[in-house]
Amino acid sequence: MFARLTDATIYQFEQESSQSDDELSTFAEGVSEPVEEPQPRLELEQALEPEQALEPELALEPEPPLKKPRFKEMPSREHIDMLAQARVEETTKQQTDWGVRLFRGWLTENQYSDKFEELESSILNERLCFFYPSLQTKKGTDYSKSALVGIRAAISRHLTSPPYNRNVNLMKDNAFMTSNHVITGMIKTLKRAGKDVTVHKKPVAEGDIQRLYSSGVFNTDSPATLQNKVFWDLMLNFGRRGQEGLNSLTKSSFGKFKDDRDHTYYKMTYNEANKTHHGVDSHENRQEVRMYEKSGDENCPVASF
């Protein structure tokens, strides 16, 4: 059993490594080609077809049919616009509008033009220096750190998005260093005044969990309470990102599997819209998340699922 497994692994490894070797050599050839006779891109495209059609023997030479391109096809203008649009979520757009509204309101209240989008960075920076400390909530209290940072980011998003597409970053550009100093100072002042206390949520107490089960809201014999329990189990086992994307989950979002010791478990079968595997944080690639059966336990999550 063990020997077979090892053989299989070695075989797989050999397959993989030979594959990547192939890719490497093709790539190396591809790189050395254009260096000899650099050609404008457009001519290259046109030259390609006739060459292949007229002289197929050429293909036998070490430089095979103009290799597979290193990159994807040139995207259309619409495509890149669409991608740029998909950058932010609807709720973020709302936040953007909120921040812009605040800044616009302040500008008009102080007899400035509210068309700040075209302002030069130095002027904009100057305005922001005075804007930030003028900020207060509708109730007249100071904004929290999160709010201040959010407002700044909102204005920055607004400027860098269509139709303005400005090439600025309110958080990082040197031009905005002084206004950012003002914000940092405000945040520090808040901190010193003890106003930046963030309250963390407490975990659900063990006793409360008991009560959930004993109260009947997790009973598996009626649809509504069964759903309660299954959802609780899902949140407990898979809920690593708050409520993000929950409404897009379906039956096929989960798959039933067995591990090498014959224990049944469910795991998520998708990773599309959630960005889980795009980043390379260690804890993300560490292991897939599994919801294991608890055989003998009347509250087994796999059974109720």
Next chain:
DNA sequence: GGGACGTAACCGATGAAACG
């Protein structure tokens, strides 16, 4: 040895979305 390249680790900034 050292340069090129790809990836991992790190960590503050950013954004999504919930709550009150």
Next chain:
DNA sequence: CGTTTCATCGGTTACGTCCC
């Protein structure tokens, strides 16, 4: 609307591997 929470992003640095 204002705030909070937390996962992801994104920029930077460190590290490993290959090749000269």
